[in-house]
Amino acid sequence: MNYMNILYSYLIFFAFYGLGNSQCDSIVLRNQLEINQFISTYGKCTEVNHLIIKDVDADITQLDSLYSLERINGDLRLNFRSSNENFKNINGLKNLKYVNYLNGNSYKVTGQFSNLDTLYFLAFNDILSEFTHDVFSFFPNIKHIEEHLSISNTLVEENTQMFTTGSNFELTIGYKMDSTSLKVLSQRIKREHLKSLMIFPADGIDLRHLTIIDSVEHLHFAYNKNCNFTNIATIRNLKSLTLQNDLGNNDFGEGLKYIEDIDYLFSQNNKFKIDYEKILPILKSIKDQVLISSHDSLYNLGFLENVSPPQDSNEYTTVNISNNRRLNDCNSSFLCEALKRYPNSVNIQNNASKCTKDEILKYCKMVDTDEEVDVPITLSPNPAYHEIQLLHAEGSFDYEIKSINGRHLLSGIVQDHINVMDLPPGIYILSLKSQNSDGLVINKRFVKM
Numbered sequence: 362m363n364y365m366n367i368l369y370s371y372l373i374f375f376a377f378y379g380l381g382n383s384q385c386d387s388i389v390l391r392n393q394l395e396i397n398q399f400i401s402t403y404g405k406c407t408e409v410n411h412l413i414i415k416d417v418d419a420d421i422t423q424l425d426s427l428y429s430l431e432r433i434n435g436d437l438r439l440n441f442r443s444s445n446e447n448f449k450n451i452n453g454l455k456n457l458k459y460v461n462y463l464n465g466n467s468y469k470v471t472g473q474f475s476n477l478d479t480l481y482f483l484a485f486n487d488i489l490s491e492f493t494h495d496v497f498s499f500f501p502n503i504k505h506i507e508e509h510l511s512i513s514n515t516l517v518e519e520n521t522q523m524f525t526t527g528s529n530f531e532l533t534i535g536y537k538m539d540s541t542s543l544k545v546l547s548q549r550i551k552r553e554h555l556k557s558l559m560i561f562p563a564d565g566i567d568l569r570h571l572t573i574i575d576s577v578e579h580l581h582f583a584y585n586k587n588c589n590f591t592n593i594a595t596i597r598n599l600k601s602l603t604l605q606n607d608l609g610n611n612d613f614g615e616g617l618k619y620i621e622d623i624d625y626l627f628s629q630n631n632k633f634k635i636d637y638e639k640i641l642p643i644l645k646s647i648k649d650q651v652l653i654s655s656h657d658s659l660y661n662l663g664f665l666e667n668v669s670p671p672q673d674s675n676e677y678t679t680v681n682i683s684n685n686r687r688l689n690d691c692n693s694s695f696l697c698e699a700l701k702r703y704p705n706s707v708n709i710q711n712n713a714s715k716c717t718k719d720e721i722l723k724y725c726k727m728v729d730t731d732e733e734v735d736v737p738i739t740l741s742p743n744p745a746y747h748e749i750q751l752l753h754a755e756g757s758f759d760y761e762i763k764s765i766n767g768r769h770l771l772s773g774i775v776q777d778h779i780n781v782m783d784l785p786p787g788i789y790i791l792s793l794k795s796q797n798s799d800g801l802v803i804n805k806r807f808v809k810m
Contacts, residue, residue: 385410387413387435393418416442421449423449423450443468463485467486509532512535513537517541518545530556561584568589569589574592574596594614605631607635621643629652633657645669654684660689662695666788682709683709684710688716738793739753743808745807751793758796759796762792789809791807
């Protein structure tokens with residue numbers, strides 16, 4: 362019995378001893394004193410779940426007492442205060458080999474993560490100092506970044522190691538990125554792996570030097586000006602597009618000229634006029650969600666005219682058109698269809714006075730082509746290129762062709778066909794009024810290719 366008690370005591374001792382010297386839970390260090398007392402407070406941890414350095418007293422100068430750490434399974438956040446003008450030496454983390462999520466400010470940081478070879482998420486940038494610091498100089502042995510890389514500083518070829526990425530990779534670029542930096546990234550990230558690209562924020566970036574964007578599925582622009590984005594024309598399979606806080610004078614070239622369908626369109630807080638029809642020249646449908654909000658220079662929704670809205674509503678607001686103070690013309694078949702399918706999932710509010718649900722519903726009623734009577738007339742072909750035939754029509758009709766916004770375009774008398782060759786591609790309403798005594802009016806919708 363004594364032997365078993367002694368053995369049990371040893372097992373408990375070694376269990377606690379091993380835990381104290383191997384794995385620790387989440388740790389927050391607020392100043393240099395707490396860093397210096399790391400070993401006495403937590404033991405020689407080799408592995409932690411999260412390590413947050415807050416620099417509350419803006420007095421941190423070195424991390425030497427963290428030398429035992431080899432792995433951080435969650436976040437490593439180096440939140441050095443901008444008011445801390447000391448140089449911060451990170452050599453104390455030289456034994457780290459893996460970090461899941463590394464995020465922080467590299468302002469006046471010296472030293473290296475000399476053994477760190479694998480990261481899941483990396484965002485360690487200096488946007489405060491006038492000189493540019495190559496972020497990869499902190500990671501001389503990096504071999505793999507699984508999911509996300511955020512870069513705001515210029516890169517130097519000789520300082521940037523060759524690394525691999527996961528197959529569903531996200532890249533954020535902005536601030537001081539130049540053409541050389543974009544070329545460096547293009548040589549290290551496989552084009553088939555780059556699925557998400559965010560440019561935020563940027564002034565004067567020439568995206569043409571990032572030659573690996575063909576397979577991008579999620580594209581996000583925010584706080585950009587004077588940029589060249591013309592190579593977005595190479596993207597073939599986009600799922601979501603976000604245009605946010607555009608600052609003007611950005612060149613989108615031919616736009617997303619291969620993209621007919623996307624899942625999400627988010628556009629908000631844009632103070633300058635954006636040519637959506639140029640950015641999305643052949644867009645035909647949006648499958649899941651639309652947000653158009655808080656624009657200063659949006660006057661109509663013409664770019665949505667030939668676009669089909671989501672087929673079904675989702676748990677969020679499916680279509681949201683709000684807070685566009687100069688948007689006075691919301692009349693579109695897009696909104697008519699959305700309001701017919703899921704009126705409670707369409708939010709239209711705080712726009713100019715004519716862009717309200719009531720005004721749009723009045724318009725929808727005017728252009729509605731659903732017949733309450735059994736009229737055999739059909740239009741063929743539909744879509745049409747040169748002319749439309751009136752099949753099964755008897756007698757003559759006064760006709761008028763209007764745009765989907767109600768603007769008069771053509772009129773005359775017809776018996777069997779109408780020449781539409783000179784109409785630009787789009788959706789139109791054909792009104793037919795019988796010259797017989799009944800005066801029956803028929804509205805038909807057709808597409809001109």
